[in-house]
Amino acid sequence: xxxxxxxxxxxxxxxxxxxxxxxxxxxxxxxxxxxxxxxxxxxxxxxxxxxxxxxxxxxxxxxxxxxxxxxxxxxxxxxxxxxxxxxxxxxxxxxxxxxxxxxxxxxxxxxxxxxxxxxxxxxxxxxxxxxxxxxxxxxxxxxxxxxxxxxxxxxxxxxxxxxxxxxxxxxxxxxxxxxxxxxxxxxxxxxxxxxxxxxxxxxxxxxxxxxxxxxxxxxxxxxxxxxxx
Numbered sequence: 066x067x068x069x070x071x072x073x074x075x076x077x078x079x080x081x082x083x084x085x086x087x088x089x090x091x092x093x094x095x096x097x098x099x100x101x102x103x104x105x106x107x108x109x110x111x112x113x114x115x116x117x118x119x120x121x122x123x124x125x126x127x128x129x130x131x132x133x134x135x136x137x138x139x140x141x142x143x144x145x146x147x148x149x150x151x152x153x154x155x156x157x158x159x160x161x162x163x164x165x166x167x168x169x170x171x172x173x174x175x176x177x178x179x180x181x182x183x184x185x186x187x188x189x190x191x192x193x194x195x196x197x198x199x200x201x202x203x204x205x206x207x208x209x210x211x212x213x214x215x216x217x218x219x220x221x222x223x224x225x226x227x228x229x230x231x232x233x234x235x236x237x238x239x240x241x242x243x244x245x246x247x248x249x250x251x252x253x254x255x256x257x258x259x260x261x262x263x264x265x266x267x268x269x270x271x272x273x274x275x276x277x278x279x280x281x282x283x284x285x286x287x288x289x290x291x292x293x294x
């Protein structure tokens with residue numbers, strides 16, 4: 066019975082994704098976001114069917130196995146656009162580094178001014194890196210890993226919904242700049258949306274996502290130590 070339920074959940078997840086993807090390309094509107102819509106549909110199905118998250122977990126575990134190959138596959142568009150790395154290498158490293166620092170410092174200023182607890186602030190700081198980086202940073206600094214995951218997902222979802230539209234609104238149309246911005250701020254979800262827009266955007270977003278994770282791991286502990294003192 067569990068095997069059948071797991072199979073049904075996998076099919077529902079794939080159907081939600083394909084339906085959301087169709088709507089995205091059909092209407093080309095930032096609010097028609099693949100991750101957001103498919104997540105809402107799945108949550109609604111689980112809630113209406115009175116299924117617990119534990120019941121969905123086996124299906125989730127099977128599907129997340131594909132995250133590794135999917136991440137590695139980002140090397141394909143990157144290899145095709147490797148000339149961009151040679152051309153803009155220094156600018157990419159500097160830009161992603163500055164973007165990562167600005168993101169973390171902004172969080173410190175806003176959350177500190179808001180009087181939030183140290184645990185929450187530490188958990189928010191690595192929000193623009195991927196979940197493995199954010200969880201490790203939060204744990205080392207005394208934050209809450211669950212909160213860190215929640216903030217990472219929320220950041221990625223918001224960035225994937227509004228990121229490209231905001232870049233267009235500010236008249237930033239260069240594919241390299243758009244990809245780097247999405248990967249730096251919105252990690253995996255932003256990279257997925259950048260890849261849908263174009264191969265150059267997706268390859269640069271993948272580079273930015275990796276660099277942002279490295280910069281976060283190195284710089285976040287320093288900023289947190291400074292904040293505590």
